[in-house]
Amino acid sequence: MGEQNFKIIIGENGMKAELVLIDPESAFELDQEAIEVEIEKLNIVHGLKEWQQEDWREDLASNHKVLIAEGTPPVNGENGKFIRKINVPSMVSVDEKSSFRDVTVIPVVTTGELLGEIIPPTNGTDGRNILGNTLKAKPGKRVNIKAGKNVAYHEEIGTFTSTLNGQVSYLDNSIHVFPVYEVNDDLSLSTGNINFIGSVVIKGDVPSGFEVKADGDITIYGTVEASKLESNGNIFVSEGIAGMEKGYVTAKGDIETGYINQSYVEAGQRIRVKKAIMHSTCIAQNGVICENGSIIGGSTSTGNIVDVKNIGNVASTKTEVVFGAHKKKLEKANAIHKQLESWRENRQKLAIFGQRLQQKKNTLGLQPKEEAMLVKQKEMINKISQQLADLEVELEHYQSDIGNLADTKLIVRGNAFENVELHFGKYKRVLSREYNSVIAVLDQNEIIIRSIHDDQTL
Numbered sequence: 001m002g003e004q005n006f007k008i009i010i011g012e013n014g015m016k017a018e019l020v021l022i023d024p025e026s027a028f029e030l031d032q033e034a035i036e037v038e039i040e041k042l043n044i045v046h047g048l049k050e051w052q053q054e055d056w057r058e059d060l061a062s063n064h065k066v067l068i069a070e071g072t073p074p075v076n077g078e079n080g081k082f083i084r085k086i087n088v089p090s091m092v093s094v095d096e097k098s099s100f101r102d103v104t105v106i107p108v109v110t111t112g113e114l115l116g117e118i119i120p121p122t123n124g125t126d127g128r129n130i131l132g133n134t135l136k137a138k139p140g141k142r143v144n145i146k147a148g149k150n151v152a153y154h155e156e157i158g159t160f161t162s163t164l165n166g167q168v169s170y171l172d173n174s175i176h177v178f179p180v181y182e183v184n185d186d187l188s189l190s191t192g193n194i195n196f197i198g199s200v201v202i203k204g205d206v207p208s209g210f211e212v213k214a215d216g217d218i219t220i221y222g223t224v225e226a227s228k229l230e231s232n233g234n235i236f237v238s239e240g241i242a243g244m245e246k247g248y249v250t251a252k253g254d255i256e257t258g259y260i261n262q263s264y265v266e267a268g269q270r271i272r273v274k275k276a277i278m279h280s281t282c283i284a285q286n287g288v289i290c291e292n293g294s295i296i297g298g299s300t301s302t303g304n305i306v307d308v309k310n311i312g313n314v315a316s317t318k319t320e321v322v323f324g325a326h327k328k329k330l331e332k333a334n335a336i337h338k339q340l341e342s343w344r345e346n347r348q349k350l351a352i353f354g355q356r357l358q359q360k361k362n363t364l365g366l367q368p369k370e371e372a373m374l375v376k377q378k379e380m381i382n383k384i385s386q387q388l389a390d391l392e393v394e395l396e397h398y399q400s401d402i403g404n405l406a407d408t409k410l411i412v413r414g415n416a417f418e419n420v421e422l423h424f425g426k427y428k429r430v431l432s433r434e435y436n437s438v439i440a441v442l443d444q445n446e447i448i449i450r451s452i453h454d455d456q457t458l
Contacts, residue, residue, distance in 0.1 A: 006030055008038055008068070014129035015071040017044050019051065019060065027061035035068075044069050045132045069130040077124035077140035085114045086168050108180070109162045115151060115175055118143055118158040148176035149215070167199040169217045169233040171253045172269055172286075176233065178216030186222065187212070199233065208244065217253075224249065224257075241265065243280070255284075259293070291413060295319060306410045312417030312431070322423040323408035323442075334426065340391050347384045350377055410440040411452065422447055 005026040010017045019035060021027055032052060039048075051068045060066050086107050109115065121140030128134055147153035148171075150164035162168065162177045169176045178198035183191055186204035194200055199216030208226035212218055217233040224237050226246035234253035241247055243263025249255060252268040259275040260282060271284040279297040282288055287304040288295075294310040301322040312319045354377040360366060366374065405425050410416075416435040422428065424442035437452040 006035065006038075008035075008042060008044075010042065010044070010130065014131050014133065015073065016047075016067060017042070017069040017130050019066045019068050021060050021064045024061070024064060028057050030057060030060070032056075039068065043132070044130050046128045047071050047130050071129040071135070072127045074127035074135045074137035075125040076138040077122040079140040080121040080143035081119040082143045082145045083117045083119065084170060085116050107168045108166065109168045109177060110165050111162055113162045115160040115162055115168055115177070116145070116170075117160070118145060120158065144173050146174045148174040150177040151175050167201075167216060169199065169253070171233065176216060178214075178233070180216075181214075187227075205239075208246070218251075235267075240275070291411075294414075295321075302408070304407060308410075308412055309414040310417075311410075311412055311415075312420040314417060316417060316419040318419050318421060319417075320421045320423070321410055323410075324405050324423075324425045336391055340388065343384055343388050343391065347381060347388065350381050350384065353377060354381065405442050408442070412436075412438050412440075413452065416440075416449075 005021065005023045007020050007022060008017055009020055017039075021030075047070045049068055049070065051066050056066060086109060121142055123139045124137030126134050126137050145160075147160055148169075150162060150166065152161050152163050153159075154161065160175050164177050164179065166177045166179045169178060180199050180201055181194065181196045183194075183200075183202045183204065187194070187202055187206045187210050193211040195211075195213040197215050199218070200212055200214045201219045201221075202212070203221045205222035206212060206220055206224045206227045206229070211228040211230075213230045215232045218229055218231045218235045220229075220235075220237045220239075223239040224241045224243075224247065226242075226244040228247075229235055229249045229251075231251040231253070233251065235249060235251040235255045235257075237249075237255075237257040239257075240259035240261065241249055241257050241263045242259075242261045243249075245262045247263030247265075249263060250266045254270045254272065255265055255267040256272045258273070260271075260273055260277045260280045262279050264281045265271060266283040267285070269284065269286045271282055271288045273288075273290040273293055276293045277288075277290055277295045277298070277300065281299050281301075283301045285303050288300050288302050288306045288308075290306075290308045292309055294313070295306075295308050296311075296313050297317045297319055299320040299322060300306060303324060306321055306323075311321070354374065357366065357370060357374045357377065360370070361374065408424060410422065412435065414436070416431060416438055418431055418433055420431045422431070422440055424447055427442060427445060427447055429440075429447040431449075435449060438449050439452050439454075440447060440449050442448075
């Protein structure tokens with residue numbers, strides 16, 4: 001009688017089992033031994049609960065089910081971590097009130113000094129479902145940090161030390177220590193242009209027309225005018241970049257400065273600006289941060305986040321923000337896509353033409369002129385197929401640069417003004433009115449704007 005009025009349901013990938021009452025009136029007639037036999041029959045061997053307490057029938061009558069077994073879920077391993085041992089404070093401090101000249105920090109280290117430590121990932125702990133099957137935990141991922149120039153990695157203890165007295169430079173996946181070349185005043189004709197294998201520190205301005213190239217970081221205490229800066233590390237400019245439409249500043253790492261005006265600035269990682277970005281082209285793979293200042297005019301591109309206080313202005317100056325890739329790459333990807341469609345259409349037409357010639361050859365034969373056309377058609381098919389393959393590789397390259405739009409967003413902590421133009425990949429939206437404290441994201445192929453207070457990640 002009891003066996004007919006209950007069933008045991010195993011659910012959630014064998015992670016739990018419940019005793020379910022079939023007839024609500026028969027709870028007090030159930031036979032405990034019959035239930036235990038069914039549990040054994042179903043091979044439930046792990047995570048058994050003490051369901052047989054004195055009032056289990058009352059619980060079953062009230063709830064119509066009782067949890068009798070619950071598996072142990074796996075605990076995945078933690079990812080490895082890299083811990084910096086040299087403090088490199090950001091030059092652009094949110095609370096800084098005085099001149100940037102007072103807060104410039106040059107992170108100098110000595111030979112043998114500890115630069116960083118890798119904390120290895122953990123394997124995690126396997127789990128078991130109620131049937132006794134092992135549920136494998138996912139091991140954590142190892143952090144990918146490499147020893148760069150003048151840095152030694154001690155694998156047995158996971159530490160990095162300097163092999164040189166110099167300036168430490170932390171990039172996203174490597175550490176370097178560079179010798180330092182210092183200029184104690186403005187760059188001038190007496191110093192000339194600089195091309196140095198290490199880091200460069202200029203304790204003054206870089207006037208118009210000069211070039212500074214460095215394998216390490218470039219630190220400028222003053223202002224950069226219409227000049228050219230190129231770094232394989234990071235660039236720090238205390239005052240600002242006033243390019244007068246000729247300034248060109250690029251770094252493989254971060255670029256930090258007080259302001260950017262009428263310049264081209266490109267960072268392999270992040271651009272951080274204290275005051276404002278005005279009428280400039282700014283490109284940063286991992287984000288543009290100007291959370292206490294404004295972006296007015298020009299074009300700002302990133303594969304990550306733009307975080308700004310105000311964007312645009314009351315005069316409705318056109319201000320462009322491109323997510324996924326900078327504008328030129330986006331335009332090139334769209335052009336390749338259109339070219340691919342055109343070539344595919346041409347190949348299809350040639351294929352149909354070739355099929356007709358081949359059918360005629362098989363049935364009636366071809367004239368010499370038609371034979372030549374068939375040979376030409378096959379050559380053209382092969383040529384177009386190769387061109388298509390090359391274009392698809394090129395498009396894949398640009399699309400990998402464009403990145404994952406799910407990670408992109410515009411954060412406006414103050415005002416977003418009319419005529420701000422947003423691009424998320426191929427999708428575009430122009431603001432037709434002013435917004436306050438908002439976030440713009442791409443959601444189901446539509447650019448939506450919502451209140452900053454609705455975002456749980458901030």
